[in-house]
Amino acid sequence: MFIFIQNLLQLVYGAQILTLRTGPVIEGYQIFSAVITPTQMLILASSIILFGVLWLIVDKTRMGKAIRAVADEPVGASVSGIYPEKVILYAFGIGSAFAGMAGSLISLETNIEPTMGLNAILKGIIASIIGGIGSIPGALLGGFFLGIIENLGIWQIQAGWKDTIAFTVLILFLLFRPEGILGKKNNRERL
DSSP: OHHHHHHHHHHHHOSOOBOOOSSSOOOOEEETTEEEOHHHHHHHHHHHHHHHHHHHHHHHSHHHHHHHHHHHOHHHHHHTTOOHHHHHHHHHHHHHHHHHHHHHHHHHHSOBOTTTHHHHHHHHHHHHHHHOTTOHHHHHHHHHHHHHHHHHHHHHSOGGGHHHHHHHHHHHHHHHOTTOSSOOOOGGGTO
């Protein structure tokens, strides 16, 4: 479906690369030996706020409780009066809204093109595996960990190796800590 939508967008709008600019390019701030731009600070601050909102939704609301129940045990949730299909639709809607907001934030920093999402999806999956599948704080921690490791890696070698670094970290986590940083070992395998 993802590839179909990408190709449909290319047919309708063309494959040209566009840029979303909010004003003139502003020089970044020097922090240690790294440079961070105001746009990157906006993206970081917005991401932290969106993380807090998502955590509040999942941890503090009735819908969040229902989402967690369906994620843990769909049959048990349905026995207790929760409609799993309805909850899955709500979760999909919430996830899509957050993905749209993330795409809007990323478009401030990078070029916009029909094929721009695949790399972000792969990095998101890697970050969630590193942090621990099913853990929202783990996904945040995994994203920061992956970003730091990638950027420290390309500090010493060429930037073209960034994806190789990400997949190497993924393989290492899958081999030595498949549950991720904040994930819990699954006791069902022992039974």
